[in-house]
Amino acid sequence: xxxxxxxxxxxxxxxNNIPQILNAAEKVFSARGLAGSRVDDIARACxxxxxxxxxxxxxxxxxxxxxxxxLLMHWLDDADHWLSADHAPMDAVExxxxxxxxxxxxxxxxxxxxxxxxxxxxxxxxxxxxxxxREHVTRRTEIFLHWQRQGLMAEVDPxxxxxxxxxxxQAYADMQVQMAVVLGTPRLKEKDFEAxxxxxxxxxxxxxxPGK
Amino acid sequence: xxxxxxxxxxxxxxxNNIPQILNAAEKVFSARGLAGSRVDDIARACxxxxxxxxxxxxxxxxxxxxxxxxLLMHWLDDADHWLSADHAPMDAVExxxxxxxxxxxxxxxxxxxxxxxxxxxxxxxxxxxxxxxREHVTRRTEIFLHWQRQGLMAEVDPxxxxxxxxxxxQAYADMQVQMAVVLGTPRLKEKDFEAxxxxxxxxxxxxxxPGK
DNA sequence: GTCTATATCACGATAGAC
DNA sequence: GTCTATCGTGATATAGAC
Numbered sequence: 001x002x003x004x005x006x007x008x009x010x011x012x013x014x015x016n017n018i019p020q021i022l023n024a025a026e027k028v029f030s031a032r033g034l035a036g037s038r039v040d041d042i043a044r045a046c047x048x049x050x051x052x053x054x055x056x057x058x059x060x061x062x063x064x065x066x067x068x069x070x071l072l073m074h075w076l077d078d079a080d081h082w083l084s085a086d087h088a089p090m091d092a093v094e095x096x097x098x099x100x101x102x103x104x105x106x107x108x109x110x111x112x113x114x115x116x117x118x119x120x121x122x123x124x125x126x127x128x129x130x131x132x133x134r135e136h137v138t139r140r141t142e143i144f145l146h147w148q149r150q151g152l153m154a155e156v157d158p159x160x161x162x163x164x165x166x167x168x169x170q171a172y173a174d175m176q177v178q179m180a181v182v183l184g185t186p187r188l189k190e191k192d193f194e195a196x197x198x199x200x201x202x203x204x205x206x207x208x209x210p211g212k
Numbered sequence: 213x214x215x216x217x218x219x220x221x222x223x224x225x226x227x228n229n230i231p232q233i234l235n236a237a238e239k240v241f242s243a244r245g246l247a248g249s250r251v252d253d254i255a256r257a258c259x260x261x262x263x264x265x266x267x268x269x270x271x272x273x274x275x276x277x278x279x280x281x282x283l284l285m286h287w288l289d290d291a292d293h294w295l296s297a298d299h300a301p302m303d304a305v306e307x308x309x310x311x312x313x314x315x316x317x318x319x320x321x322x323x324x325x326x327x328x329x330x331x332x333x334x335x336x337x338x339x340x341x342x343x344x345x346r347e348h349v350t351r352r353t354e355i356f357l358h359w360q361r362q363g364l365m366a367e368v369d370p371x372x373x374x375x376x377x378x379x380x381x382q383a384y385a386d387m388q389v390q391m392a393v394v395l396g397t398p399r400l401k402e403k404d405f406e407a408x409x410x411x412x413x414x415x416x417x418x419x420x421x422p423g424k
Numbered sequence: 425g426t427c428t429a430t431a432t433c434a435c436g437a438t439a440g441a442c
Numbered sequence: 443g444t445c446t447a448t449c450g451t452g453a454t455a456t457a458g459a460c
Contacts, residue, residue: 035244116328118387120244120248121389133390157410177334181338199372206415206417264425272455
C-alpha cells in the first residue's frame with residue numbers, strides 16, 4: 001500500500017533516476033497542478049516508463065509531496081541570507097527582491113507549484129506553513145522591528161510588508177502569461193524583470209528610507 | 213456534439229437554474245481548478261442533477277468558460293471607475309486598492325479561478341487578455357503618464373506599477389491560506405485586510421506623492 | 425424540460441515476466 | 443531493478459424514459 005522504503009545503499013540507477021523524475025515532475029505539476037497532471041506526462045518528460053515512477057515513489061501524491069519538499073527547502077534560503085540585520089534595510093530588501101525575481105525568472109515552475117498548492121487549500125504544505133514558515137516569518141519580523149526602532153524603516157506592519165514582498169516578486173512567475181500578453185511579447189525578457197525590480201524598489205523606498 | 217442553443221424565449225426554469233449553476237461552478241472551480249473539479253460536485257452544490265448541468269452547458273469545459281466570462285465582465289469595472297483622471301493619484305489608487313481588497317475579501321473565488329487559469333497557461337482567457345485587458349491597460353497607462361507629466365506621480369513604469377497593484381491586492385485572495393497560517397488565524401478578518409490596505413498605501417505613497 | 429441509468433474512456437495502480 | 447500488459451475505479455457525457 002505504501003511506497004517501498006529507500007534501501008540503505010542506493011543503487012546507481014536510483015541515484016540517476018530520482019532527480020530526473022523530480023525535475024520532470026516539477027515541470028509537469030507546475031503547468032497543471034496535482035489534479036491536472038498525469039503520471040504518464042511525467043513519464044514521457046523524463047523518458048522513463050510510468051511504472052518506474054510509481055515504483056520509486058509509490059503514488060502520484062507521494063511524488064507530488066516529494067517535489068514540493070525539495071522545492072520548499074530552497075524556498076527560504078534567500079530570505080535567510082538577505083533579510084538579516086547585517087545589511088541596511090534598503091540593501092537587504094533590494095538583495096532579497098533581486099534574488100526572488102531571479103527565482104521567478106529562472107525557476108518559475110517552483111513558484112507556480114506552490115501557488116497551485118495554496119490555491120487548492122495548501123493541505124500538502126500545511127506542516128511547512130505552520131512550522132518552518134511561521135518561524136521564518138517571526139525572525140524576519142524581529143529584524144524589521146529592530147530596524148524600525150532604529151528609525152531605519154517606516155512604521156509598517158512587518159508581516160504585511162513581508163506579504164507585499166512575496167506577492168510582488170512571485171507575480172513575475174505566477175502571472176507571467178498575463179504580463180507577457182499585456183506587454184505584447186511572447187515571453188518576459190530580461191528587461192521586463194529589470195523594470196519590475198525598479199518598480200518594486202520604488203515602492204519599497206517609502207518604507208526603507210523614511211527620513212528621505 | 214455542441215450544447216443546445218439558447219432558445220429565443222427562455223423558460224422560467226432556465227432563468228432560475230443558469231445563475232444557480234454558475235454560482236455553484238464558481239465556488240467549485242475556484243477551490244480546485246478546472247481539472248480538479250467534478251461536474252458531480254457542482255451538481256451537489258446547486259442541488260441539481262448532474263445531467264441538467266450538462267444539458268444547459270453541454271460540457272464541463274463550456275461551463276468553465278461561461279463561469280470565467282461572467283467573472284471577467286465584473287473584473288475591470290472598479291479600475292474603470294477609480295483609475296480615471298477625475299481623481300488625484302493618491303485618492304484614485306486608494307479607491308482602487310480598497311475596492312480590489314474588498315473583492316479579494318468577499319469574492320475570493322473569482323480571483324482564484326482567474327489565478328488557476330493563468331497558472332495553467334491562460335488558454336481560456338487569451339482572447340480576453342489580448343483584447344479587453346490590453347486595451348484597458350493602455351487607457352490606465354495614459355492616465356498614469358498624464359499624472360507623471362503633471363508631476364503628480366513619480367516616474368515609474370506605468371505598466372509595471374499596474375502589475376504591482378494587481379499582485380498586491382490579489383495576493384489577499386490567492387494566498388489567503390498562507391497568510392492565515394502565518395497570522396495564526398483560521399481565516400483572515402477585517403483587521404487583516406485593513407492592515408493590508410495600510411501597508412499597500414504606504415508602499416504606493418512613494419509613487420503617488422513624489423514631492424513629499 | 426427533467427432526471428435515471430448506462431456507455432465509454434482515461435487514469436492510477438499493480439501483477440508478473442524479464 | 444525494469445518494463446509491459448492489464449485491472450479497477452471513477453469521471454464525462456449521453457440515451458432515452460418520464
